[in-house]
Amino acid sequence: MAGRYFGQPIRRNEDPALLTGQALFTDDVHLPGMVHVAFLRSDYAHARIRSIDVSRALERPGVIGVYTAEDLGDYWQPGPLLVPPPPVEDIIFHQRTQVPLAKGKVRHVGEPVVMVVAESRYIAEDALEDIFVDYEPLPPVVDIEKALEPDAPLVHEDLGTNLAARVVQRKGDYEAAKAKADVVISRRFYYDHGLAAAMENRGIVAHWDPKMQYMTIWDTTQAPVVIRNGLARMLGLSESQVRVIAPFIGGAFGPKIMMFYPEEVLIPWLSLKLKRPVKWIEDRRENFFATTHERYQVHYAEIALTRDGRILGVKDRFYHDTGAYDPYGLTVPINSQCTLLGPYDIPAYHSEMNVVFTNKTIVTPYRGAGRQHGVFVMERLLDIAAKELGIDRTEIRRRNFIPPDKFPYNNEVIYQDFVPLVYDSGNYEPALELAKKLIDYDRFLKEEQPRLRAEGKHVGLGIVAYVEGTGIGPYEGARVQVETTGKVNVATGVGTQGQSHFTSFAQIVAEQLDVDVRNIRVVTGDTAEFHWGTGTFASRGAVVAGNAIHAAAKKVREKVLQKASEEFGVPPEELELRNGYVYTQDGRSISLADLAVKANPLRGAVKPGTEPGLEATMYFGPERGATASGVHAMIVEVDPELMDVKIRKYVVVHDCGKVINPLVVEGQIHGGVAQGVGNSFYEEIVYNEDGQLLTASFMDYLLPTAMEVPPIEVGHVETPSPWNELGTKGAGEAGAIPTAAAFVQAVEDALADYDLEILEAPLSPNRLFELLKEAKQKKEG
Amino acid sequence: MKPPAFKYLAPTTVDEAVAYLAEYGYDAKPLAGGQSLIPTMNFRLAQPAVLVDLNRVQELSYIRPAEDGGVLIGAMTRHVQVERSDLVAQRLPLLHETVPFIAHPQIRNRGTYGGSISHADPAAELPAITVAHRGRVQLRSTRGSRWVPAEEFFLGLFTTALEPDEMVVEIALPALPPRTGWAFDEFSRRHGDFALVGVAAAVTLSAQGRVDEVRLVFMGVGDRPMTSAAAPAVLVGQEPSDEALEEAAQRAAQEDIDPFGDVHASAAFRRHLASVLAKRVLTRAVERAQAR
Structure with missing residues (x-):
């Protein structure tokens, strides 16, 4: 239903403010009397705290207070479990959530131990150097497989194990499938992920106004409503006394949905206690330790196939590093477990997930949220199978795609939203064909690659498919109101961190009310404007909030037509909405502004049951998510002397159902691919055996820049979701999901003469050097 | 922070x-x-x-011709000024070729020649180039001024011949001899990063086309710019054949450097890169010398 507004490449409403520096970010909040916080964080991965001496810090001029866990009294509580474990039979799940300040023991480098509040951040940081913590270092848990050995040191002694969870999911009978197989391939895969490294770090300003008895909090969160509700409860205030504003945020990518961060709990508490505005802005160094990561998984995976490349079954046992705590439950590893199945019709699946506590920063979702791990394993298995069976790599994928007539397709495993993973719709073959066409697959393999190889160049192609479960529940809501000014107000509870909500949400409303998108003011992430909702995550804004806005806009349209119908004495179906006016067939008209005035009479009487204004609030809660899909392809050139890899061409064919704004979707894809490129060859979190983070600055943690990210060609395929009225599917994470799988395949292809099999990501020049050395030694026997 | x-x-x-x-x-x-x-x-x-x-000390910002055919550079001269200097391009083509490798334009707009060599990061370009050019560094204090040859200026990791009361005021870079070819190359993870390894070469040929002199200086593979002794030992007096250059590169990477390992590259990988890059810059330098 691409309409006048919906589906159009409309320029972004938010850009003028952002581009002229007028947008409010958390650090832009300056209040009279504001004080500043800095945290003393653990230098050890694992240590007992013998004692803390803060006396010298308290003497420093300008220091207002110094707090340890003991000083918090009853307010010191482990954080809530944000996502409970899924209802899977025989599940093991041990809940250990983060604490505001470490008590007795520190469990990862960067865990906050002491909070200092001072007249300036400079003084607060000076005071950190005055504090003495007497630590007794303990052996750290770093390697996830060794962590489960019987004599391993324990992150949480009271548990008696480092196993945080074990979940076994099954579909069909894998062993029976294997018995019928012509080929069985098994490998060990290693996949490390990175950290989000959003341009804006986290930050919180809390302002308790004792005279108003009102708390205002600016927080770089993806879930302002949930933060407000939780904080009100913790602080003993009414929800109506707490307003949480998630203003403009410079990127989030998942880690800002994590809650409650220690700082999020402490800064408002401090403001209430001091009766002064309190600010804490995370600096980049803190961000490396204190904002959640995604981390590594090890998979022992096996695929059983027939001779002609049909998948009979897949078996996987994997280990997932959750870091020191598991407040986000099993979302990341469940995503890996489910997404591994991809776009393929797999009759039998057996997957054992083992989640492991380690002495590292907490792991919670970051763009892709574990899906890349699953995609990587599945796509690599298919690459190896294709080689072994002598089948073209795109052909083996094509043969195993779920055919379009098999939807909805039930994977029979429980997904992150606690219900069986059922794909709503999909049509995978056209996407593969389009990607092959855009990357010029046949010509590259038949002509280009042989020619370049003859010139001594090492060029290779990678092409992979993936699905992304998006748009999950529980629900979002929205209020749409036509003002007496003629402008339209839209308010929703989700936060915004660069997704173009101010434009795409406005387009959804414009399509119903036929008003200029620029006349629609969208408010997100302010609990004073809308206080129901869960947050921005899991690529769900366009699906869940989008459909709630759509429903509210439709309702307002009905009200508009009803009101106009009363005005003109004409049935609603004979009226037309155009450019902010309602027209009758005989040429009479009234503006939405005038209708809004009439809908809010100041004297006289209204009919019983009349609601004032042209306003509606609606909610949308999908029973199940919507499954997006796509194909990525790239061509790389490898310098096997310098071990450098350059991406020469990159193609994405993407199916996110109905597209609200193609500019926005392409932007999402470009950004995702950039992060995927980082995750393939540049970004790597490195901990040493002591649990020290060795990559804690942008000198060592390498983000791809404009020089490393290739131009990206995007092709669209539209398979609408039948499970929501707009037909949308999420688009937020897809760009980042299959990149490493495609990259590794391409590098392997480029180095075909070395007979390399790459079972890991990310790569680096140094790692390629080692892999090539191993391959050479193997060849020479 | x-x-x-x-x-x-x-x-x-x-x-x-x-x-x-x-x-x-x-x-x-x-x-x-x-x-x-x-x-x-x-x-x-x-x-x-x-x-x-020192940013208000105007008298330290200049690029001047020296009487010996080289160039004098004031300590507070920004990298961007060196990058865009016609005099440098003309007289010091090796330096001219190297400056764009220094970090990013924003950094080159602020960073200074004197600052870079005083900081003496062994992975930085200018210390290695100053050594490759057989430059001299002028130091000043209230006690007077003195000239220190580049080879003696860099003493170790972030350590120079500067006394605490001294500062660098000028760098003198002599021109390369006639019939000399030059080349610089480095490998970094991303464009503008500190290089894992960098190599500068200057090769002087005799009228008969044999190698008269070789300067091969590595960066990022020791505690200071590392000057190869093996490369001249292999090449001087020889025809600059591909095999000879290969041997020089290999031996230099084996004997003349002391690489360390970090999160980006192991010592073994750095040594490997050093040999690859040394071969590449020696080859290009010889080609240029032959073309002169």
Whole structure:
């Protein structure tokens, strides 16, 4: 239903403010009397705290207070479990959530131990150097497989194990499938992920106004409503006394949905206690330790196939590093477990997930949220199978795609939203064909690659498919109101961190009310404007909030037509909405502004049951998510002397159902691919055996820049979701999901003469050097 | 990431600056472009009590022809000025070729020649190039001034011949001899990063086309710029054949460097890169020498 507004490449409403520096970010909040916080964080991965001496810090001029866990009294509580474990039979799940300040023991480098509040951040940081913590270092848990050995040191002694969870999911009978197989391939895969490294770090300003008895909090969160509700409860205030504003945020990518961060709990508490505005802005160094990561998984995976490349079954046992705590439950590893199945019709699946506590920063979702791990394993298995069976790599994928007539397709495993993973719709073959066409697959393999190889160049192609479960529940809501000014107000509870909500949400409303998108003011992430909702995550804004806005806009349209119908004495179906006016067939008209005035009479009487204004609030809660899909392809050139890899061409064919704004979707894809490129060859979190983070600055943690990210060609395929009225599917994470799988395949292809099999990501020049050395030694026997 | 408090002084002349350095000695640190010092202060790795900001010392910013055919560069000359200098392009093509490898344009707009060599990061370009050019560095203090050859200026990791009361005021870079070809190359993870390894080469050929002289200087593979002894030993007096250049590169990478390992590259990989890059720059330098 691409309409006048919906589906159009409309320029972004938010850009003028952002581009002229007028947008409010958390650090832009300056209040009279504001004080500043800095945290003393653990230098050890694992240590007992013998004692803390803060006396010298308290003497420093300008220091207002110094707090340890003991000083918090009853307010010191482990954080809530944000996502409970899924209802899977025989599940093991041990809940250990983060604490505001470490008590007795520190469990990862960067865990906050002491909070200092001072007249300036400079003084607060000076005071950190005055504090003495007497630590007794303990052996750290770093390697996830060794962590489960019987004599391993324990992150949480009271548990008696480092196993945080074990979940076994099954579909069909894998062993029976294997018995019928012509080929069985098994490998060990290693996949490390990175950290989000959003341009804006986290930050919180809390302002308790004792005279108003009102708390205002600016927080770089993806879930302002949930933060407000939780904080009100913790602080003993009414929800109506707490307003949480998630203003403009410079990127989030998942880690800002994590809650409650220690700082999020402490800064408002401090403001209430001091009766002064309190600010804490995370600096980049803190961000490396204190904002959640995604981390590594090890998979022992096996695929059983027939001779002609049909998948009979897949078996996987994997280990997932959750870091020191598991407040986000099993979302990341469940995503890996489910997404591994991809776009393929797999009759039998057996997957054992083992989640492991380690002495590292907490792991919670970051763009892709574990899906890349699953995609990587599945796509690599298919690459190896294709080689072994002598089948073209795109052909083996094509043969195993779920055919379009098999939807909805039930994977029979429980997904992150606690219900069986059922794909709503999909049509995978056209996407593969389009990607092959855009990357010029046949010509590259038949002509280009042989020619370049003859010139001594090492060029290779990678092409992979993936699905992304998006748009999950529980629900979002929205209020749409036509003002007496003629402008339209839209308010929703989700936060915004660069997704173009101010434009795409406005387009959804414009399509119903036929008003200029620029006349629609969208408010997100302010609990004073809308206080129901869960947050921005899991690529769900366009699906869940989008459909709630759509429903509210439709309702307002009905009200508009009803009101106009009363005005003109004409049935609603004979009226037309155009450019902010309602027209009758005989040429009479009234503006939405005038209708809004009439809908809010100041004297006289209204009919019983009349609601004032042209306003509606609606909610949308999908029973199940919507499954997006796509194909990525790239061509790389490898310098096997310098071990450098350059991406020469990159193609994405993407199916996110109905597209609200193609500019926005392409932007999402470009950004995702950039992060995927980082995750393939540049970004790597490195901990040493002591649990020290060795990559804690942008000198060592390498983000791809404009020089490393290739131009990206995007092709669209539209398979609408039948499970929501707009037909949308999420688009937020897809760009980042299959990149490493495609990259590794391409590098392997480029180095075909070395007979390399790459079972890991990310790569680096140094790692390629080692892999090539191993391959050479193997060849020479 | 806020520095502790410090005293800030902003002299406008060299005399004034060295007077401050004499007064505060070890407690003082001169601030040039600030591209290394300021981050280290924000990380609280450096905590100077006194910062002597040289950015207002106009007399230190210049590029002048030297009488010997080389170039004189004032310590506060920005990388971008060197990059865009016609004089440098004409007289010092090796330096001209190298400057664009220094970090990013924003950093080159602020960073200075004197600052870079005083900081003496062994992975930085200018220390290696200053050595490759057989440059000399002029140091000043209230006690007077002295010239130090580049080879003797760089003493180790972030360590130079500078006394606490001294500062670099000028760098003298002689031109390369006739029939000399040059080349610089480096490998970094991303464009503009500190290189894993960099190599500068200058090869002088005799009228008969044999190698008269070779300078091969590595960066990023030791505690200072590393000058190869093996390359001249292999090549001088020889025809610069591909095999000879290969042997020179291999031996230089085996004998003349002392690479370390970090998160980006193991020592073994750095050694491998050093041999690959050495071969590449030697080859290009010989080609250029032959074309002259």
